[in-house]
Every structure is written in C-alpha cells, then in structure tokens.
Amino acid sequence: MSSTDCNLYAELLANIRQISLAATLPSPCDASTQVVVSADCKSVVLKHRNSTHTLTLPAKTSLGPTVLPIQEKQSGSKSLEWRLPLDVASLPVSNQADCMPWSATDLGTGSGVACRRCGSDIVRPGSVTVWKDLPSENWAEMMEFWHCHKPDHHHHDHDAKNGKAAEENLATRGYGASSAISAQKGVGFVDLTTLLFDEADCETVTVSFFNFRTSAVTLLKWQISCNSSSGAAPDIPECLAATLISTISRSGSSKSLVMPINDVVHGTDGQSSSENAVHIWVINSSIVYASSAHPQCTPAIKLLYRPLSLQEADKMLEAVTCDSQEINLPAQALNDVMRHLEHSNALLPLKERKFREWNVGLLTRWEHR
Template structure:
C-alpha cells in the first residue's frame, strides 16, 4: 500500500508557546466518519476515518483530556487537518531530555574495551584506557586569544636580535596558546569530542577503521563505528553525532546554515561502495524539538531543518564566496550517504503539506537520547 493511501498523524512539542502542534493526513477527504479525540490522560490521540483507526502518543501531555477535537468548516472535505493543543502545566518539567551529547567522557566506562561495532574486533583492550577526558571545542585556541587581551607573560618589548613577536609566539606556543596548538594523544587516556574517540597508538591493536595520525602517533575512531560500555547503555549513530555537531556549530558561530562535505580521503572508498559524492546544504530551523509520528515507534528529540543535496562543485563555489553564510562540516563520504537516507526517511514522517519549502526538503535529524 502506498504512503498516499495510509493515514498519518504527526505531533510536535512547541515548548516556547506551551502548545502541541498536531497534524493529520488522510488518504481520502474528511467526511462525517472522521473524528479525532484526546484520551482522558491527555497523552494519546485517536483518529478515526472511515473503517480505520489510528493512535498516536503525544510528545508531551496535553490539557483538556477526554476531548473531541473540533473539525472546522474550512477543513471539511480536505485530506489535511491540524490542531493546536494546550500543553499541560506539568509537562515541561517532565518532558523528554534533548540536550545530551553522544558519549561524553562521564558516560563512558574506563574499564571497558573499545571494539569495532560491526566485526566486534577489539581495538583498545580492557584496562588500556585509565580515564576518559572531553576535548575542548574545535575553536579553543581562538577563544584563548579572545579571552586574553594580554596573554600570560605578555611582553611589550622584544629581546635583542628577535623579530617582533617571534620570542613571544614561541613561548605561547609551548604553553598551548595560538591556533597552531593541538591536543596530543596520551597513553592511558581516551579523548572524546562530538564525533570521535582519540587514543595513543600504543593503546591500540587491530586498527583497520578510523584515522591514523603518523606525526602524533594517534588513532582516531568514529563514534558510530565503535562499541564501548557506557552508563547510558546506548550507542550513538551518525545522525546523532551530526546533530550534536550542528548544535555546537550554532552555539559557537551563530550560523544556522552548514555545508556537510565529504572528507577527501574517503571519497574513493565511498565510490567503491556506490555512494553518491554529493554534499548536503543544511539550514537549521529549530535545534531542539520533540516529536512523535504514527510512522515511527517512539517519541524522539530532533533538530528540525531544511536540506538539499548539492554537488561538490556547487559546495566549493559557495564556500569560496565572500558572502558565504554557511559553516563547513566534514564527514566521511559514506556517513553523508547515511545522513541523506535518515533525512529522507524523516521527511516521510511529516504531513505531505509540510515536506517541502521551495527547493528545500524538510527533515528531522535525531538527537542523542539516553532512552534510545
């Protein structure tokens, strides 16, 4: 049965205005048999249309339980219906958590091994990592410059024979200041950022996935390819890692638009697996929503966004333009293919009238959730 012949319910929590947006898509026009009712506890919607019945758990509790939702005169004879439900006063304090980061250092178990999620081969043996540490944001060096108008041990004068600024730059570089500074791998320590895990080469074995830095003798593993014991018991996937990166990018730069481009070294591998070598242009509409859909089994926190696949030449042209308002985010080519599939699937969960905006498609990028 095609999607156009199946009724669809979609609900989205609008916490800022204390309402729940509810939309119904019907396979045939609304008629006298069409009814939508809120359960007595305010948690569930039942939609009846013709001989079919559909239930949906709302993303938060609505007030006015045991209510038959009105169908306006202008909605009669249409296939699309919509309502705004008032939010129960106690719902916000107990609503779904949406502000977590995938596998932070406090979530990971220091006694655990780290293995390949697909083949289960152990990459970091048990006990090799004594502690986990969160890496600072990628612009930490720039922020150090911003925080200190005079950096530590700043000297206005220069020593004899020194070029202006050279002696100071050497001292500051040694102390970790400046954009040329980098985080180095340490034995016994697992470093964590939004999408990767970083280890010293000496702590690793069976390394056939991830990236190897010969200069720093460090191994970087992608979170969505690794398995490790954690307090949450959950494992992050590619969309959740990208969602965390987008939230961080918005927080850091204020830019709602991003260009997701393939890491050059991964393009050939992507071609071998039949992955289209495209970029994704993304425009974030709301970085923290909670939704439920009759096409999905669970209530999910997500980022609501507009997206459009573009070729690499167009992406390069946009990034080189002086007026570019998008931040570049690099992912492996195969990961970009997975993101596109995720967004296409999420687009189908929305009512048909809400799936397109001009030449953009609307998507829901799932955020990390301990209840996954």
C-alpha cells in the first residue's frame, strides 16, 4: 500500500459477534472525512478529501445504513477505528475440518497429475483409481496410546526371544513407531501438504522427493495440478495454514518452528533460498478479513511471526522447556511464506503490525469453494 493511499481493513470477530473496521489515511482526517455503512449493510464507503474507497465487509453488519462517528480523540488522526455489530443470522457456518486442501474425497477418480509450472504429466489420467487420506503424523504412536494391551498380548511375556518376535509381528501389522505406510500401485495417498504415489505410476520425474522407507514419490501440492471438486489448487500459505491447524489439534501447542529442509539449497528460479527458520505463534486459527488493498474477503489464520537463525531455532528445539512444534518446508517454499506474511503485514493498520518482538501476519486458509 502506498503511503499516499487510503486503506480500509475489516476483520470478522465471530466469537464476540463484531466486525473490526480500521481506516488508515495519508493525511489527518478533517471535515471531508466520512465513513458510511451501505444500505445493504454489506460494505462501507470511505471519503477523504478527493478520494473515495469502497470495501465489502467480511460479514453483514446489523448496524444499518449510517455514517460512522469519528470520536473527538481521533480528530486530526491518520488512523480511525470502529467495532460494528455483526448480523449473526447472515453468518455462514464455518467448518474447521474443511481447512485441509485437496482431501481424498475432493480429488477426481482417475485424475491425472501435472506439473503446475510446465503442464507436463507426472501421473497419467487413469493410472490412479483410488485416493486415500493418510492418517495424522503420529498415528503409530497413537496406536501405542489407544491400547493398554496390544493385540495378542493376553499376558506378560517374560521370554525375551518370544517377546521380540511378538513385537516384530505387531510391527508388520502397523503397531509401533517404526511402522510406515508403503506406496501402492494405482493408489494416491493424500497428506496435508503432499500426494504420494508408487514410482511405477509416475513418469517424466527427473528430480523428486523419494521416500525409501515408504517406496513413494512425494509431490508437493502447491507444485502440481489435479482435477478436484473445488476446481482450485492450493498454494503454499494454504498448505502451511492447514499444517499449523493440524499441529494445534494434535499437540495443543499454538507455537511452531518452521524449519527449511536442508537438502533443498536453491530455489527453482535460481535464487538462493533462506537460511533462516520462522517462529510462528497462532493467535486465531479462523478469521475472515478484507482490505481495500486486497478487497476479496479471505479466510485466514492470524499469527505472530519472527525470523530466527538456524542456530537459534536448533537451540530452541533442543531445550527441555521448548513449547514449539517443529514443521519442515523446502527452503524456497519458506521464502514464499515469508513474502506472503510480509505482504499481509502491510495490509494491517499501522499500530497492529507489531507486538513486542513479533510481527503480525495473516496466512490464507484453505476453504472449499
């Protein structure tokens, strides 16, 4: 946003049934400054000197068509703020479970997979006939938790040899942290950020993430295209947002350290990738916002973020008192995330862009179209 432009920013605060509205002006407000709620209660119009700006609100307000008052303490200020009452009846029902981009039920049966950049087929149409969602990352450990006695453990086995054989038998049936899901021909496995295929179903892949443990070719969702019921393709911010929401659900921790994957050194555009990690603290996992610099109403998660050196991040993760979960991304993808966060930071009102040593950002959240 240029310093010579007016900017409107609105954020839906569903929990307290309000809409936060802020106006940032290039010059102090005066007699010409006016903010009006439209007749349909779905937008506001800002007039300041010789400029006019209209913003569609992220939800309908119950206030009715009116001129919003400018308080005396805001007179002559470049920043104006209001809280508008929410029309609860018009609020759409939000399903937090729908934040996963491209679940198995979204993808078309027999759909091919192509490189989003060049359009080349990676998985030919018809090669994959079944899509399956992978369980959460800690599914093997949870199997240990769910069963106070594992299957076939009807009594304590004090024979070390027999006990070891029993453990090996259980591991082959999916119990134990060493267990893994192997790729299957004709089956596409769907994770939060990736699709996994048997190598035999893939072609024209010269460089890929190949997991020898699962015998699978791993394709990043934001780098490919595929037929889906939503008709849209997820980008890196949406995939990371889904991962953060899943991490909170799984661990209860709202803090994460996003680390670059070490074997990805350079981005595809030839530019060197970031050598920093990013510390993220989610403060609201489900908001909707709109800005005159980005007028479309956008679902997002609101968070605090700060770049850290890899040394700082490693030291933090090794600490006994660490309350942050580790998330890994290719280094170039982490660069893209940082650009997204910095852009979103500029959409916010000036005084809301920082909190102590943290920056405030918005990460776009996937929502079924």
